[in-house]
Amino acid sequence: MFDALTERLERLSSSLRSRGRLSEADLDEALGDVRSALLEADVELGVVRAFLDAVRTRLDGEVVNQSLTPGQQVIKAVHEQLVEVLGSTPLKITYASRPPTVVLLAGLQGAGKTTTAAKLASWFKQQGRQPLLVAADLQRPAAVEQLRVLGSQIGVDVFSHASDPVDVARRGVEEATRLGRDVVIIDTAGRLSIDEPLMREVRSISDATSPQYTFLVIDSVTGQDAVATARTFHETLELSGIIVTKLDYDARGGAVLSVRGVVGRPVVFASTGEKLSDFDLFYPERMASRILGMGDVLSLIEQAERTMDREVVAESASRLMSGTFTLDDFMAQLNQVRKMGSLGGLMKLMPGVTKEMRSAAANVDDGELNRVEAIIRSMTPHERRDPQIIDGSRRTRIARGSGTTVNAVNQLLKQFTEMRKMMRQMAGGGTPALPGGMGRMASLAARANAQRSETMPEGFEALAAGMKSATPPTRSGGKSKKKKGGRVTPPKQR
Amino acid sequence: MIVLVLVLGALVLVGAVIIVRARRRPRRPAPAVARAPMPEVLVTQATPRPTIDQVAPTSFADRLSTSRGVFERVRAVTSAGVLSAEQLGLVEEVLLRSDVGVATTNEVLEQLKNDGAVDGLALTLRRLLLSYLGSSRTAHTQAEAGRVAVWLFVGVNGVGKTTSIGKLAHRFVSEGQSVVLAAGDTFRAAAADQLEQWAIKTGSDVVRSSEGADPGSVVHDALGRASARGADIVLADTAGRRANSTNLLDELAKVRRVADRAPGQVVETLLVLDATTGQNAVSQAREFLAAASVTGIILTKLDGTARGGIVVAIERELGIPVKFVGVGEGVEDLVAFDPEAFVASLLDA
Numbered sequence A: 001m002f003d004a005l006t007e008r009l010e011r012l013s014s015s016l017r018s019r020g021r022l023s024e025a026d027l028d029e030a031l032g033d034v035r036s037a038l039l040e041a042d043v044e045l046g047v048v049r050a051f052l053d054a055v056r057t058r059l060d061g062e063v064v065n066q067s068l069t070p071g072q073q074v075i076k077a078v079h080e081q082l083v084e085v086l087g088s089t090p091l092k093i094t095y096a097s098r099p100p101t102v103v104l105l106a107g108l109q110g111a112g113k114t115t116t117a118a119k120l121a122s123w124f125k126q127q128g129r130q131p132l133l134v135a136a137d138l139q140r141p142a143a144v145e146q147l148r149v150l151g152s153q154i155g156v157d158v159f160s161h162a163s164d165p166v167d168v169a170r171r172g173v174e175e176a177t178r179l180g181r182d183v184v185i186i187d188t189a190g191r192l193s194i195d196e197p198l199m200r201e202v203r204s205i206s207d208a209t210s211p212q213y214t215f216l217v218i219d220s221v222t223g224q225d226a227v228a229t230a231r232t233f234h235e236t237l238e239l240s241g242i243i244v245t246k247l248d249y250d251a252r253g254g255a256v257l258s259v260r261g262v263v264g265r266p267v268v269f270a271s272t273g274e275k276l277s278d279f280d281l282f283y284p285e286r287m288a289s290r291i292l293g294m295g296d297v298l299s300l301i302e303q304a305e306r307t308m309d310r311e312v313v314a315e316s317a318s319r320l321m322s323g324t325f326t327l328d329d330f331m332a333q334l335n336q337v338r339k340m341g342s343l344g345g346l347m348k349l350m351p352g353v354t355k356e357m358r359s360a361a362a363n364v365d366d367g368e369l370n371r372v373e374a375i376i377r378s379m380t381p382h383e384r385r386d387p388q389i390i391d392g393s394r395r396t397r398i399a400r401g402s403g404t405t406v407n408a409v410n411q412l413l414k415q416f417t418e419m420r421k422m423m424r425q426m427a428g429g430g431t432p433a434l435p436g437g438m439g440r441m442a443s444l445a446a447r448a449n450a451q452r453s454e455t456m457p458e459g460f461e462a463l464a465a466g467m468k469s470a471t472p473p474t475r476s477g478g479k480s481k482k483k484k485g486g487r488v489t490p491p492k493q494r
Numbered sequence B: 001m002i003v004l005v006l007v008l009g010a011l012v013l014v015g016a017v018i019i020v021r022a023r024r025r026p027r028r029p030a031p032a033v034a035r036a037p038m039p040e041v042l043v044t045q046a047t048p049r050p051t052i053d054q055v056a057p058t059s060f061a062d063r064l065s066t067s068r069g070v071f072e073r074v075r076a077v078t079s080a081g082v083l084s085a086e087q088l089g090l091v092e093e094v095l096l097r098s099d100v101g102v103a104t105t106n107e108v109l110e111q112l113k114n115d116g117a118v119d120g121l122a123l124t125l126r127r128l129l130l131s132y133l134g135s136s137r138t139a140h141t142q143a144e145a146g147r148v149a150v151w152l153f154v155g156v157n158g159v160g161k162t163t164s165i166g167k168l169a170h171r172f173v174s175e176g177q178s179v180v181l182a183a184g185d186t187f188r189a190a191a192a193d194q195l196e197q198w199a200i201k202t203g204s205d206v207v208r209s210s211e212g213a214d215p216g217s218v219v220h221d222a223l224g225r226a227s228a229r230g231a232d233i234v235l236a237d238t239a240g241r242r243a244n245s246t247n248l249l250d251e252l253a254k255v256r257r258v259a260d261r262a263p264g265q266v267v268e269t270l271l272v273l274d275a276t277t278g279q280n281a282v283s284q285a286r287e288f289l290a291a292a293s294v295t296g297i298i299l300t301k302l303d304g305t306a307r308g309g310i311v312v313a314i315e316r317e318l319g320i321p322v323k324f325v326g327v328g329e330g331v332e333d334l335v336a337f338d339p340e341a342f343v344a345s346l347l348d349a
Ligand SMILES: Nc1nc2c(ncn2[C@@H]2O[C@H](COP(=O)(O)OP(=O)(O)OP(=O)(O)O)[C@@H](O)[C@H]2O)c(=O)[nH]1
Pocket: A109, A110, A140, A190, A192, B155, B156, B157, B158, B159, B160, B161, B162, B163, B164, B185, B188, B191, B238, B239, B240, B241, B272, B300, B301, B302, B303, B304, B325, B326, B327, B328, B329, B333
C-alpha cells in the first residue's frame, strides 16, 4: 500500500518539481492519498481527519526544503506527525513506594490479555522485580488454567480461587503483600464496552485494588471500533497506557493511532508473537513507519550499529558490489545479520520488502541458517573462494560433510551464483532485480561506492530524512499553541 | 533456500546503510521549519474519574447519538436522482465507520454517483450492499455414506474459534445429533481444557491430547472415535495462527488433509473472524482460503460496538459467504447469518 502511496506522491512531485512549492490544490491531492492510506491502515475516520488537519498545519508553515521533492516532503511531514502523536508523553514505569505496585489489564475478548499478563510478569522479572500474577478472568473456560500454565513457564506464581473477580483481585493483592511480592499483575476477563454489568465489575476491581497502572490491551488488527472501545474503557478506568498485541500480524496497526488519539495515553508495550519473549517496549518510530507501510530504516540502522562489526560489513558489502563476493564473505555477513536478531524481524524493518519475502523470512528458522552454515563450512577455503570449481563429487562430499543433501548444496550454489550476478549488474548500473526499496538502496550504495563520492547519495538523504525521528523536531513558536476550536475529541460529530 | 536470497538482501541493505553512513558528512543544520502545534487529537489531561454509577450509560448513549446522527441524515435523503457531494460524503462516512473498507466504499460511491438513488438513498444503499452478499449460505452437514462429516475451525488468535465450536456443539446436540469435539489446538496453554469444558457443558464427546502433541493425530483420533461410535459430526478446533506465516498455514493444510481422509470428510471449513477486525480481515480470509479451502465465515462478537462491515469486502472480493454470527458468550449466542438484518445493522447503527 505504501508503495502505492509513495509512488503516487512521487508522481505528484515530478509535476511539481519545477515550481518547487506545494500549492493548495497539490496539497489537497497529496493529503487525499494520505487519507486513503491511513483509512486502509484502520485509523479511525475522526482521527484521520484531525490528523490530516495537523499535517496540513505542519506543511503550511514549512519552508520549502530544497533537497526534498514535494512528495517526499509530504511523507516526511506525515511520518513526523505520526511519531509525534505516538511518542509524546511517554510513560516511565515507576514503582509504588509502598509495594506492591498493582497493574490492571483490561480489554475486549480475545485481545490477548492473558498472554500479555504473563509477558508483562516476565518483563518485570527481568527488571529485577518479583511479580505475582492474579487470574481474575473467571468467565472464559480455562482462562485461569491458561495463566497457571504460562506462569509456571516463566516461574511466576499465579493466584486465583473460585469466587468472584473483585474478590480474587483484592485477595490477590493481599496475597502479594503477604508474600512480599512487589508487583501484582491482574488479568481480567474480556468484556465489551457496552456490557454495563461487566464494565461496572472491572471498575469495582479497580476500586478494590487501586492500581498504579491500568493498561488497555488492544489487538493491532482492530478496525474503526478501536475508538469507541478505548473511550469507554478510559472513561471507566482512567487508563494509564496501552499495550498493543499481535504486531507479528501483517496488519498496519492504525488502531494504535486511533486509540492514542482518543485517550491521549501512551502505548507502552508491544507484543509481537506467541512466545513469551516476544514482548518489548513500544517504539513510536517503528509504529509510524508501519502504519504507513514503510520499513523502518532508522531502527534498522540503530540495530545494525549496535550489533554489527562495521568493518566486516563494509568490507564485504563493497566486495559484493564489485562482484568479488565469496562464500566466506557470505558467511561473515550471515553471522552479522544473525547477531542482529531474527530475519523475520529484520525484514519487517526493511522498506520495499514484499509481503512474500517477509513471510518467507518469518519462516526461516535457526535450523535453516545452521544448514546453510554447515554446507559452507564443509567446503575447502579454495572452494569458498571459487565456487565454480565445485563439481559433482565435491558436491557429494560437501553434502555428506554437512549432513545435508546434494540437492541442498546445489540450491545454495545456484542461488549464490544468481545473487552474485544480480549484484554485479546492480553495481554496473543495471536494473536491480531486488524488490523496490531494497534494490534502490543497493544501487545507491553501489553508486556511492563506485564514485567514492563524499556526498551522501541523493534520495537516500530524503529517505532517511523522511524517517528521521531520533532527532527531536526543532520547534519555533509556542509549542502549546492551541488551534482555534479548542480540544477535539475526534469521533464526535464528524 | 530462499533464506540465501533474503540474507543477501539483508546484508546488501545493511551494508549500504553503513557505507553511506560512514561517508556521510556532518549533518547539515536542520532547515528552519515552522512546526505545527501538537495535534489537537491528543487529550493530554486525564479524564476525571467518574463515579461508578456514571460509568457505562453515558458512553452508551453517546455512542448511539454519534452514529445515529449520520444515518438519520442518510435516511432523510428521499429525493430520487442525482446525489450531492455532501450526501455521498454521508454514505462514505457510514460505510467507512463500519469497516467496509476504502475499495468497496469507493465502488459503492461510484455506483451511487452514476445511477443516482432511484428509490431514496437508504433503500438504494441497502440494495447495493445486498448485491455483494449473494452467495449461497448453506451449511453442509452430510458426508458421503460411510464417512463422518467434519467441520474444521480456523482463524487467527482469539477470534472465537473454540467458543463457536461450543455453541455449534450445543446446537447439534439439541437437534439430537451426536457430536465429537477434536481438541486440535495443542499449542495454546489450556486450550484443550477450554474445549473440554464446552464438551461437558454441551454433552458432547471430546478427544484431546497433551500440549505440544501433533494436531493432525488428535484429529485423526477424533475421527476414529466418531466412526467407532457412529457419531454424526466432528467439530475440529485448531490453534489460532497468524495468517502471514507459511509454516503455520502449511501445518493447517496438513490438519485439513488428515481430517478429509476416510473415515472423515471435511464438509465445512469455517474461518472465524472477529467483528472488531479492520482491513486485515481481508488478508486473513485470503490466506486461510488458499491454505485450507475455507467454505464459510463465522463472524463473532457482533454483540459489541463493532459492525463487522469488512465481511462485505470479503464476500465481494473472495466470494466467501458468512454462515453464522456470534452474538455473545453463551451457548445460545450463535445465529445463522441474515444478510438483510446485517445490512440493516450496518446502516442503522
Ligand atoms: N462478546 C462475545 N465474545 C465472544 C464471542 N465469541 C467468542 N467470544 C469470546 O472471545 C474470547 C476468545 O474466544 P476463544 O473461543 O477462546 O477464541 P479462539 O479463537 O479459540 O482463541 P485461541 O484459541 O486463543 O486462538 C473468549 O473470551 C470468548 O468468550 C461473541 O460472539 N461475543
